[in-house]
Amino acid sequence: MAKEIGTRCIHLEEEGSNHYGAISFPIYQTATFAHPGVGQSTGYDYSRVQNPTREQLEKVVASLENGIDALALSSGMAAITLMMELFSPGDHLIVDADLYGGSVRLFEQISKKNGISFTSIDCCCEEIEGHIRENTKAIYIETPTNPMMHVTDIAKTAEIAKRHGLLLLVDNTFLSPYFQNPLELGANLVIHSGTKFLGGHNDALAGFLVTNRKELSERLRFLYKTTGAVLSPFDSWLILRGIKTLGVRMERAQENAMAIAEWLKGQKMVTDVIYPGLAEHPGYEVMKRQARGFGAMLTFRVESREFALAILEKVKLIQYAESLGGVETLITYPTTQTHADVPKELREKNGITESTLRMSVGIEDVKDLLDELERVFEDIKKEMKH
Numbered sequence: 001m002a003k004e005i006g007t008r009c010i011h012l013e014e015e016g017s018n019h020y021g022a023i024s025f026p027i028y029q030t031a032t033f034a035h036p037g038v039g040q041s042t043g044y045d046y047s048r049v050q051n052p053t054r055e056q057l058e059k060v061v062a063s064l065e066n067g068i069d070a071l072a073l074s075s076g077m078a079a080i081t082l083m084m085e086l087f088s089p090g091d092h093l094i095v096d097a098d099l100y101g102g103s104v105r106l107f108e109q110i111s112k113k114n115g116i117s118f119t120s121i122d123c124c125c126e127e128i129e130g131h132i133r134e135n136t137k138a139i140y141i142e143t144p145t146n147p148m149m150h151v152t153d154i155a156k157t158a159e160i161a162k163r164h165g166l167l168l169l170v171d172n173t174f175l176s177p178y179f180q181n182p183l184e185l186g187a188n189l190v191i192h193s194g195t196k197f198l199g200g201h202n203d204a205l206a207g208f209l210v211t212n213r214k215e216l217s218e219r220l221r222f223l224y225k226t227t228g229a230v231l232s233p234f235d236s237w238l239i240l241r242g243i244k245t246l247g248v249r250m251e252r253a254q255e256n257a258m259a260i261a262e263w264l265k266g267q268k269m270v271t272d273v274i275y276p277g278l279a280e281h282p283g284y285e286v287m288k289r290q291a292r293g294f295g296a297m298l299t300f301r302v303e304s305r306e307f308a309l310a311i312l313e314k315v316k317l318i319q320y321a322e323s324l325g326g327v328e329t330l331i332t333y334p335t336t337q338t339h340a341d342v343p344k345e346l347r348e349k350n351g352i353t354e355s356t357l358r359m360s361v362g363i364e365d366v367k368d369l370l371d372e373l374e375r376v377f378e379d380i381k382k383e384m385k386h
């Protein structure tokens with residue numbers, strides 16, 4: 001019997017060899033491994049190809065996503081860059097219009113130069129099939145998207161992909177495997193920025209590609225050992241350690257996010273609260289069907305650009321920083337930070353206005369987070385003489 005996911009964050013089904021009984025998996029800080037004899041191997045030859053600490057992490061992540069293989073890379077962008085090596089000049093991809101800014105930059109400024117073309121559509125809500133061409137190879141989505149929190153029905157999209165022989169690639173960073181498993185819903189490849197919820201402490205970068213298809217895993221393993229953006233033994237250990245508490249962190253962060261979303265809804269200066277855990281969110285029903293939770297990311301708009309900037313100036317406990325998914329609550333300004341490289345027209349079409357803020361809710365005591373927001377809002381209102 002497969003164990004529950006919170007347990008699988010801490011224990012592998014088979015614990016493997018007994019490293020002197022060490023409860024914490026050791027860090028094999030070595031670049032290379034001696035061969036016992038000619039033509040023999042301990043199973044490890046060189047750490048770019050595989051390292052025991054990284055392998056342990058990969059097994060844990062594969063287990064959490066119900067995949068057959070996971071590759072650990074040096075960042076989320078390294079993972080997406082490796083994924084793009086699956087495609088050749090002349091290939092076409094359908095990609096979500098609202099995506100992590102770094103992914104848009106990669107597709108627009110690097111993949112295009114390499115001869116790959118893209119059609120950006122709102123995969124949540126626009127008709128996809130009409131955009132499929134003869135050379136279309138894949139559909140690439142995030143759900144919920146960053147930062148507008150669009151929710152795409154993964155199973156429905158997977159059916160379309162299957163019917164046309166396309167790969168469905170899903171960036172699952174926002175919910176983590178604790179809340180959502182796209183492979184179970186028919187996706188072929190799951191991408192994670194392990195820097196975010198998996199690591200969970202804003203102290204290490206990492207990225208993952210997880211698949212449940214043998215041919216895809218073999219092709220990716222070849223590309224991986226050849227290109228070499230692998231995760232170091234120490235960072236592998238940090239992410240392994242972070243994952244042990246993934247379950248409790250996700251539950252707590254989500255509870256806090258819900259409380260903050262409700263609080264923001266009650267503020268006159270807030271014009272929109274975009275959180276998929278609110279029943280009025282257009283993706284709420286789909287989320288309830290395909291995910292086990294709503295996550296801890298929320299986006300909101302305030303009445304003016306000045307109000308948004310003032311919030312960033314005044315927060316203290318909540319920090320004005322990029323990134324997400326850590327124990328600390330962070331707030332960012334997509335227009336000039338995470339999505340600065342997204343062409344302005346696309347950004348605005350997506351609804352990322354100059355009064356839009358994105359919050360990654362952490363696991364602090366929610367009273368302190370609400371007190372902080374209360375203080376910041378009151379201060380600004382006084383200054384703006386509302």
Ligand SMILES: *Cc1c(COP(=O)(O)O)cnc(C)c1O
Pocket residue numbers: 075076077078100102103142146171173174192193194195196205206207324
């Ligand atoms: C952060 C992020 C990435 C990129 O990951 P890095 O680890 O920063 O390279 C990709 N996708 C999403 C949704 C992200 O939030």
